[in-house]
Amino acid sequence: xxxxDTAAPHAFARIALVGNPNCGKTALFNALTGSRQKxxxxxxxxxxxxxxxxxxxxxxxxxxxxxxxTYSLRARSPDEAITRDVVLGRQAExxxxxxxxxxxxxxxxxQVLRLVLELKQVGRPLILAVNMFDIARHRGLEIDLEALSQxxxxxxxASIAVRKGGTEALLRRIDTLADATPSVVETGGWTEPSATxxxxxxxxxxxxxxLVVRATGRPAIWTARLDRVLLHPVAGIVILLAxxxxxxxxxxxxxxxxxDTIKDGFxxxxxxxxxxxxxxxxxxxxxxxxxxxxGSVLVFxxxxxxxxxxxxxxxxxxxxxxxxxxxxxxxxxxGLHGRAFIPLLSSFACAIPGVMATRVIENRRDRLxxxxxxxxxxxxxxxxxxxxxxxAFVPRTTLGGVVDLQGLVMFGLYAxxxxxxxxxxxxxxxxxxxxxxxxxxxELPNYKLPDPKNVLLGVVxxxxxxxxxxxxxxxxxxxxxxFLSSVPGAPAGATEPAINYSxxxxxxxxxxxxxxxxxxxxxxxxxxVPGLAAREVAVAALGTVYAVSAGDGxxxxxxxxxxxxxxxxxxxxxxxxxxxxxxxQCASTLxxxxxxxxxxxxxxxxxxxxxxxxxxxxxxxxHVTTALGL
Amino acid sequence: xxxxxxTYAIVAxxxxxxxxxxxxxxxxxxxxxxALRRPTAAGACGCDKR
Numbered sequence: 001x002x003x004x005d006t007a008a009p010h011a012f013a014r015i016a017l018v019g020n021p022n023c024g025k026t027a028l029f030n031a032l033t034g035s036r037q038k039x040x041x042x043x044x045x046x047x048x049x050x051x052x053x054x055x056x057x058x059x060x061x062x063x064x065x066x067x068x069x070t071y072s073l074r075a076r077s078p079d080e081a082i083t084r085d086v087v088l089g090r091q092a093e094x095x096x097x098x099x100x101x102x103x104x105x106x107x108x109x110x111q112v113l114r115l116v117l118e119l120k121q122v123g124r125p126l127i128l129a130v131n132m133f134d135i136a137r138h139r140g141l142e143i144d145l146e147a148l149s150q151x152x153x154x155x156x157x158a159s160i161a162v163r164k165g166g167t168e169a170l171l172r173r174i175d176t177l178a179d180a181t182p183s184v185v186e187t188g189g190w191t192e193p194s195a196t197x198x199x200x201x202x203x204x205x206x207x208x209x210x211l212v213v214r215a216t217g218r219p220a221i222w223t224a225r226l227d228r229v230l231l232h233p234v235a236g237i238v239i240l241l242a243x244x245x246x247x248x249x250x251x252x253x254x255x256x257x258x259x260d261t262i263k264d265g266f267x268x269x270x271x272x273x274x275x276x277x278x279x280x281x282x283x284x285x286x287x288x289x290x291x292x293x294x295g296s297v298l299v300f301x302x303x304x305x306x307x308x309x310x311x312x313x314x315x316x317x318x319x320x321x322x323x324x325x326x327x328x329x330x331x332x333x334x335g336l337h338g339r340a341f342i343p344l345l346s347s348f349a350c351a352i353p354g355v356m357a358t359r360v361i362e363n364r365r366d367r368l369x370x371x372x373x374x375x376x377x378x379x380x381x382x383x384x385x386x387x388x389x390x391x392a393f394v395p396r397t398t399l400g401g402v403v404d405l406q407g408l409v410m411f412g413l414y415a416x417x418x419x420x421x422x423x424x425x426x427x428x429x430x431x432x433x434x435x436x437x438x439x440x441x442x443e444l445p446n447y448k449l450p451d452p453k454n455v456l457l458g459v460v461x462x463x464x465x466x467x468x469x470x471x472x473x474x475x476x477x478x479x480x481x482x483f484l485s486s487v488p489g490a491p492a493g494a495t496e497p498a499i500n501y502s503x504x505x506x507x508x509x510x511x512x513x514x515x516x517x518x519x520x521x522x523x524x525x526x527x528x529v530p531g532l533a534a535r536e537v538a539v540a541a542l543g544t545v546y547a548v549s550a551g552d553g554x555x556x557x558x559x560x561x562x563x564x565x566x567x568x569x570x571x572x573x574x575x576x577x578x579x580x581x582x583x584x585q586c587a588s589t590l591x592x593x594x595x596x597x598x599x600x601x602x603x604x605x606x607x608x609x610x611x612x613x614x615x616x617x618x619x620x621x622x623h624v625t626t627a628l629g630l
Numbered sequence: 631x632x633x634x635x636x637t638y639a640i641v642a643x644x645x646x647x648x649x650x651x652x653x654x655x656x657x658x659x660x661x662x663x664x665a666l667r668r669p670t671a672a673g674a675c676g677c678d679k680r
Contacts, residue, residue, distance in 0.1 A: 280633035285640065473652065479644035533652050591656070 014063045014095060015174065016086055018119065019103035020111045021069030022445050024131040026050075027161035028103055029066035032171075036457055037066065048356065049082055049094075057168075058175040065097060068359070071111060073118050074192050078367075079359040087122060088190060099125035099177060101170070106136035106143060106158070107446065109213065113205035114198075116152055121190045125181050126154045129170050133158040135446075142214040151208045162451055223318075223446045230319070236326045243319075247310040248414065249407040251303050252387075258302035263559065266295035281486075288547035289482025290475065296543030296560045297536050298470050300384040305463050307383070311348065312458040316450035320345060324442060334422040335429025336373075337366040338442060344370065344421065347377035349462065351589040355596055369428045371596060372606055373421040375589050376582065378414045380466065381535035385580050386413055388539050392561035393573045416581055420613075474540050477530045481541050485526070485548040499549045508545075518579070518615060519572040519622035523549070531585045538585070570630045575622035582614035 017025045026037050033052030050066040067086055068079035075081040082091070089096025102119055104112040109130070119126055128148070130136075136143060149156040157173045160166030193201065230236050270291045277283040314320055324341035331340060339361050347354030354374040361367040378386075387410070394406050484504035491501065499505045507529070508522035515525050523545045531538030539560075546563045564573070584590065584607045593603040650659070 281637040282633035476644040476647045483641045
């Protein structure tokens, strides 16, 4: 079957980057467009198409599409289906690309050759960019690009996406191909290959490989040596736990000086506002609402940065794919597919990319199970809540002179989230939806030294997201919380604090009986409502509510942690921690679950089961800790 | 007095922002944006996500 595509007036305006997972497509996209999309050393990072622009040396303005990785156009998972549909021009509201740049990992050409043979059938102008050419050469692989070009009958160029100037050959080739391409391109129809055709393609790929790879490369010796230890069934798990444990220890011990500096900065700012403005509404809004509220969240920025520094370093090094391999047996026991590891790992940053990353899972029930447990992973928005309560109630001591107690509690909270996710997955997959778990195939990437630029960019991006949220949603929410906590003012002759008469105070008192069985007071009730927009808003709300309660300027003299330590019992603090492990307090996550499942039923189910779990966990924690006399 | 006026203006702006960005469904926001001929969101680098 053939189709005749009429190209747009400005022919060759749009190219698509296609290739196997983890071959460096997004790194190439970033290099071409100057964009800063997430790259990591494991497959499945890109699950949606991304669009950018660049200008070729001849001045041609080109749009470039970065597509999820695939081994074949026979898409088996939702992310692969996006790639297939875009390449074939079947994606709604998406013009078909004028040309395709197939990106190959130079150290693993065999995989991509089969894909190239399929892409040739599509009939669009095609360039093969052999990426990571420097690594292949370092390993002694001599690839004859000229012979490869002749064998495939398409242009072939080398590229090094992470090096400056590493895309020049590709840019020039795009210009040459664009000049040679007629404005009307006849595209061939692609049909799903039969088993015989697949076998034939395998043989053809092997034949070409023998022709073009002139020397046998040295195997990645360090990768094999490291894997013998890091993938060991016992030592590997012990090392994984040790790495995670060290990470949380560092989050607490390294962050303290920077946190103290930020805290001092906000105290100074609050005092400055008090000095400049006379007593009045605006001074109260700025000091008790904006500075006390937003400042109580921003103070956790160093911890977020340190946590993501570790995560990005491990991703870039290639360790995260090994962690997926190590966890496969445990996850499989709970009924989770091995590919669920990457979405669950992404959920440690935020459940939204985590839920979207489930597109790499082929089976619908496996995917749904992962979506339903992903929000139980401890996202970065929970960090301010956890660290606030830990710093207020857990003493800063070390156990045996080595283990930081606060870090240990944090590690325990993360571990509880993971164990809960496994338990829920077990109930869903082994009890409710009985069925076989499909086998897990994961291509383990070679270890690489982390790229400092990529690490720095990743950490800065996470920090920017956190600060942007503090400057937008949290700031706006705090202004409203301050208003609701201040209006109407106390009547003449009132004996109680003014906040008790305010709208927020009345809402809090109205909700208090519902939350009393789990040990929450009315101030917590006030904080939980805006916390539905984003979890860390609850911390800012507590900062504002207690600042307004304390009266003008009082909040500036004491930290929120010390205020909570004075007002809450330990069982209340423990119950709030238990609540936050499970509470579905993130409207955006519910929204993305709705989008990914294309149904209202699953976000509703997610909300109900998580809120029920949160209430039950907080209830049990409060009563057990009270009974223990804590 | 002047402090009250500025405070109420800030609170009103925050309420409008929360209503627009948080409470209003995304689909409705996109529709209103399109009706007002507001350009679609794009990153500083010129890329967007779908």
